Amino acid sequence: MDRPVISFLTDFGPDLAPAVCRGVILSIARDVQIVDISHNVRKFAILEGAYLLWSAVPWLPVGIHLAVVDPGVGTARLPIAIRAGRGDILVGPDNGLLMPAAAVLGGVVEARVIENRELLLPQRAHTFHGRDIFAPLAAHLATGRRFEEVGRVVPAGSLVELVFPNPVVAGGVLEAGVAFVDGFGNLRLFATPDDLRSTLGELAVGDPIVVEALAQAGPLVVETAAWARTFADRLVGELLAYMDSSGQLAISENQGHAARRLGIGAGDRVRLHSPRSRGGGG
Amino acid sequence: MDRPVISFLTDFGPDLAPAVCRGVILSIARDVQIVDISHNVRKFAILEGAYLLWSAVPWLPVGIHLAVVDPGVGTARLPIAIRAGRGDILVGPDNGLLMPAAAVLGGVVEARVIENRELLLPQRAHTFHGRDIFAPLAAHLATGRRFEEVGRVVPAGSLVELVFPNPVVAGGVLEAGVAFVDGFGNLRLFATPDDLRSTLGELAVGDPIVVEALAQAGPLVVETAAWARTFADRLVGELLAYMDSSGQLAISENQGHAARRLGIGAGDRVRLHSPRSRGGGG
Amino acid sequence: MDRPVISFLTDFGPDLAPAVCRGVILSIARDVQIVDISHNVRKFAILEGAYLLWSAVPWLPVGIHLAVVDPGVGTARLPIAIRAGRGDILVGPDNGLLMPAAAVLGGVVEARVIENRELLLPQRAHTFHGRDIFAPLAAHLATGRRFEEVGRVVPAGSLVELVFPNPVVAGGVLEAGVAFVDGFGNLRLFATPDDLRSTLGELAVGDPIVVEALAQAGPLVVETAAWARTFADRLVGELLAYMDSSGQLAISENQGHAARRLGIGAGDRVRLHSPRSRGGGG
Numbered sequence: 001m002d003r004p005v006i007s008f009l010t011d012f013g014p015d016l017a018p019a020v021c022r023g024v025i026l027s028i029a030r031d032v033q034i035v036d037i038s039h040n041v042r043k044f045a046i047l048e049g050a051y052l053l054w055s056a057v058p059w060l061p062v063g064i065h066l067a068v069v070d071p072g073v074g075t076a077r078l079p080i081a082i083r084a085g086r087g088d089i090l091v092g093p094d095n096g097l098l099m100p101a102a103a104v105l106g107g108v109v110e111a112r113v114i115e116n117r118e119l120l121l122p123q124r125a126h127t128f129h130g131r132d133i134f135a136p137l138a139a140h141l142a143t144g145r146r147f148e149e150v151g152r153v154v155p156a157g158s159l160v161e162l163v164f165p166n167p168v169v170a171g172g173v174l175e176a177g178v179a180f181v182d183g184f185g186n187l188r189l190f191a192t193p194d195d196l197r198s199t200l201g202e203l204a205v206g207d208p209i210v211v212e213a214l215a216q217a218g219p220l221v222v223e224t225a226a227w228a229r230t231f232a233d234r235l236v237g238e239l240l241a242y243m244d245s246s247g248q249l250a251i252s253e254n255q256g257h258a259a260r261r262l263g264i265g266a267g268d269r270v271r272l273h274s275p276r277s278r279g280g281g282g
Numbered sequence: 283m284d285r286p287v288i289s290f291l292t293d294f295g296p297d298l299a300p301a302v303c304r305g306v307i308l309s310i311a312r313d314v315q316i317v318d319i320s321h322n323v324r325k326f327a328i329l330e331g332a333y334l335l336w337s338a339v340p341w342l343p344v345g346i347h348l349a350v351v352d353p354g355v356g357t358a359r360l361p362i363a364i365r366a367g368r369g370d371i372l373v374g375p376d377n378g379l380l381m382p383a384a385a386v387l388g389g390v391v392e393a394r395v396i397e398n399r400e401l402l403l404p405q406r407a408h409t410f411h412g413r414d415i416f417a418p419l420a421a422h423l424a425t426g427r428r429f430e431e432v433g434r435v436v437p438a439g440s441l442v443e444l445v446f447p448n449p450v451v452a453g454g455v456l457e458a459g460v461a462f463v464d465g466f467g468n469l470r471l472f473a474t475p476d477d478l479r480s481t482l483g484e485l486a487v488g489d490p491i492v493v494e495a496l497a498q499a500g501p502l503v504v505e506t507a508a509w510a511r512t513f514a515d516r517l518v519g520e521l522l523a524y525m526d527s528s529g530q531l532a533i534s535e536n537q538g539h540a541a542r543r544l545g546i547g548a549g550d551r552v553r554l555h556s557p558r559s560r561g562g563g564g
Numbered sequence: 565m566d567r568p569v570i571s572f573l574t575d576f577g578p579d580l581a582p583a584v585c586r587g588v589i590l591s592i593a594r595d596v597q598i599v600d601i602s603h604n605v606r607k608f609a610i611l612e613g614a615y616l617l618w619s620a621v622p623w624l625p626v627g628i629h630l631a632v633v634d635p636g637v638g639t640a641r642l643p644i645a646i647r648a649g650r651g652d653i654l655v656g657p658d659n660g661l662l663m664p665a666a667a668v669l670g671g672v673v674e675a676r677v678i679e680n681r682e683l684l685l686p687q688r689a690h691t692f693h694g695r696d697i698f699a700p701l702a703a704h705l706a707t708g709r710r711f712e713e714v715g716r717v718v719p720a721g722s723l724v725e726l727v728f729p730n731p732v733v734a735g736g737v738l739e740a741g742v743a744f745v746d747g748f749g750n751l752r753l754f755a756t757p758d759d760l761r762s763t764l765g766e767l768a769v770g771d772p773i774v775v776e777a778l779a780q781a782g783p784l785v786v787e788t789a790a791w792a793r794t795f796a797d798r799l800v801g802e803l804l805a806y807m808d809s810s811g812q813l814a815i816s817e818n819q820g821h822a823a824r825r826l827g828i829g830a831g832d833r834v835r836l837h838s839p840r841s842r843g844g845g846g
Contacts, residue, residue, distance in 0.1 A: 002594045002595075003594055003595060005590055005594075007583070007587070011465075012465050012466075013464070013465020013466070014296070014320070014322065014465075014578070015319070015320035015322050015334070015464075015465065016319065016320055016334055016337060016338060016462075016464065016465075017464065017465060019289070019317060019318060019319040019320065019338050019342075020337070020338055020341040022317050023289070023317060023338065023341035023342035023343065024341055026287055026315060026317065026342070026343050027341070027342070027343045030284045030285055030287075030315070030343065031284075031285060033590060033594070035583060035586050035587060035590065036583060037579070037580065037583040038578070038579035038580055038583065039465075040578065040579050043465075043466060043537070043539075044537050052579070052580055055580060055584070056580060056583050056584055056587065059584040059587040059588055059591070059695065060583075060587035060590070060591070061587065061590050061591045061594065071513070071514070071537055072514055073512060073513065073514070074511065074512025074513065074514060074515075075512070075514045125525075125526075125527035126511050126512035126524075127512050127513065127524065127526060127527050128526075128527035131341065131527060132527075180580075182577070182579075182580065182581065183575075183576050183577020183578075183579065183580075183581060183603075183607075184576075184577075184607060229638065229690050230637060230638025230639070230690035230691050231635070231637065231638065231691065232635070232636055232637070232638060232639045233638075242690075242691065243689075244689075244691060244692075245689040245691050245692035245695060245696075255607070255608050255635055257607075293747075294747050294748075295746070295747020295748075296578070296602070296604065296747075297601070297602035297604050297616070297746075297747065298601065298602055298616055298619060298620060298744075298746065298747075299746065299747060301571070301599060301600060301601040301602065301620050301624075302619070302620055302623040304599050305571070305599060305620065305623035305624035305625065306623055308569055308597060308599065308624070308625050309623070309624070309625045312566045312567055312569075312597070312625065313566075313567060321747075325747075325748060325819070326819050353795070353796070353819055354796055355794060355795065355796070356793065356794025356795065356796060356797075357794070357796045407807075407808075407809035408793050408794035408806075409794050409795065409806065409808060409809050410808075410809035413623065413809060414809075
């Protein structure tokens with residue numbers, strides 16, 4: 001039989017806390033493969049965590065996805081497990097973190113509150129539900145415990161929603177949020193190439209695109225990028241807009257670091273328009 | 283049969299050196315599960331490494347725990363293996379690093395010097411015993427080689443001791459060392475909630491507690507926290523004192539970074555007292 | 565049967581992208597052991613990546629080595645797989661990255677262009693061949709697909725070469741490049757202790773060696789180290805030159821950080837000579 005896979009995403013940082021959770025998992029399900037997605041989500045950044053989880057899960061085998069970005073740990077927010085259409089089970093807090101991933105995995109088939117004490121650790125710290133609730137539940141599910149044993153059903157409609165912010169198109173300008181800065185400094189946007197096409201018309205490699213970087217703190221930076229298929233379509237140090245490997249719109253500097261150059265990061269916004277049209281006015 | 287688990291803690295940093303040790307382990311024991319606890323222990327910080335190992339091992343399955351924080355590599359300090367009461371074996375240098383973990387795992391049952399060349403790599407670099415001595419020994423033990431084969435017995439009393447520094451209570455003030463700053467900036471202290479209760483009397487959620495942060499270098503910072511059960515008992519940006527998930531006393535800023543705010547880190551000290559009593563005088 | 569091992573080195577950073585590749589691998593080859601060598605190679609630094617891969621592979625079991633440092637992703641550079649003399653297969657871009665590792669694993673036995681679409685993902689992003697080409701190919705080879713299925717043979721002589729820069733000995737001075745700064749700040753050099761002996765004569769512990777650190781940007785720093793067998797042969801804070809655990813020449817500060825102290829890093833150069841001889845003149 002295939003070894004079960006548990007993917008694992010948190011804002012815990014790389015040390016100690018993820019290892020404690022791994023220890024709990026392996027104490028229950030010794031044969032599981034744990035795949036770390038990231039433990040460097042910005043602290044308490046539910047939206048960023050949700051984006052990373054949503055980005056990663058389509059590439060993972062059907063399995064269990066354990067995700068903990070949980071500013072409300074120890075409060076009344078529910079611990080939940082969600083069965084998704086593809087057959088995966090998502091485990092984490094009911095704060096929206098799991099919802100985009102559930103959607104991309106085929107939608108919420110059924111959600112349950114985690115309340116069966118047999119599937120949890122006996123003690124319960126108020127500050128570390130990753131260890132005491134989420135990790136042991138994920139491990140028990142990996143050993144074949146049935147989803148129905150988790151706890152009572154929660155109607156899907158009563159789960160905390162999280163919807164990625166839509167881009168805004170107006171007056172020839174596309175305004176979109178920065179979802180994530182990847183390891184290369186590329187800005188992954190909450191927008192698609194089609195959103196840009198609906199703003200600027202058809203795109204050909206080399207077409208100039210003005211990028212206005214709107215940092216929440218810090219000056220407005222305006223630079224000109226060009227539409228590209230891959231990084232090397234531009235000279236080293238030049239900016240490009242392109243379809244990233246998830247099919248989303250992204251901004252990069254060839255062999256550079258676009259986020260540092262433009263002075264923005266996750267949670268900030270960009271405006272994109274053609275050199276002929278005017279930006280601003282937002 | 284269950285796959286054996288080797289946990290792994292070092293101050294090597296994340297790159298190359300841990301991978302070389304993993305390669306050595308898997309060359310000997312292909313089926314082992316390696317669980318990284320941390321490779322970001324501050325360089326040569328035996329006390330911090332010992333604290334992290336002690337924190338993690340109770341949550342790991344019974345297995346082999348490989349730990350290397352070893353400023354004395356290549357000197358006369360002994361390489362040792364310790365069998366602990368729960369059935370685990372700890373492998374590393376005889377510099378105190380393994381001792382608190384051995385204690386929490388049921389105490390030292392037997393310790394042996396690592397000297398059986400059959401269980402080591404043939405070559406021996408003076409600067410990388412992790413690769414040449416500790417990793418191969420851990421792997422051979424994971425394949426079922428007997429503990430008695432490691433080398434001659436060392437009397438437990440002759441091992442290098444390491445005892446966590448006790449807090450000091452005097453004049454209504456609790457003074458305790460900072461053991462570790464976790465990924466959230468929380469200060470894990472060498473003290474328990476009971477130590478604080480013996481200083482201040484019973485604690486209720488919301489009780490104010492003055493925190494004096496004594497950095498070895500840098501100014502004294504004084505702030506007021508409150509006793510809390512979990513982070514969300516305080517407003518965002520407020521300080522709390524609480525029982526952490528290991529049962530120890532800790533200081534946190536709700537959704538902030540207490541260590542940065544207070545200007546202290548591992549190795550520094552804090553004084554805690556009620557607003558009615560006086561601190562200082564140390 | 566032994567579980568196959570895939571080692572994994574990239575400049576992707578620790579988050580998301582390596583996890584996506586792990587997911588692709590496990591979707592094809594569930595039982596594989598993935599050993600991360602590093603995901604923190606400096607971006608686009610092919611030479612540094614080649615050095616780390618070359619350093620690590622001799623310690624790994626015979627297996628598949630997946631390496632992606634790929635500034636030319638999406639251009640005409642070939643994706644290749646190389647069978648090496650020891651029996652390993654290296655998978656990555658044809659930009660020199662794999663060549664030193666292939667050499668240390670017994671040399672290139674056969675190289676093939678990756679072009680069999682059955683062994684790749686169906687879609688093909690222009691910016692993420694790690695996910696779409698290299699990871700699935702490595703996984704298929706791990707499941708036992710034959711090397712001959714990868715694609716047509718490329719003559720070894722037509723692969724892009726990468727040779728580590730040789731040290732230069734002249735006038736009693738050894739000049740060598742810095743290959744890598746390890747987690748302890750030690751400078752791993754493109755030179756061997758024998759190169760230093762051929763410059764200075766026989767070396768005894770304690771022999772003084774002048775180190776001139778030539779940063780590409782920044783001032784010349786000159787300090788005196790001493791030849792040592794291990795770190796503790798020098799006082800804390802003193803510099804040493806020694807044979808590192810790969811048999812190469814290295815510069816360290818005992819319990820310090822030589823790279824920061826000397827103001828140099830990977831890609832910079834050092835000159836070593838005896839206090840009696842003169843440096844400079846390069």
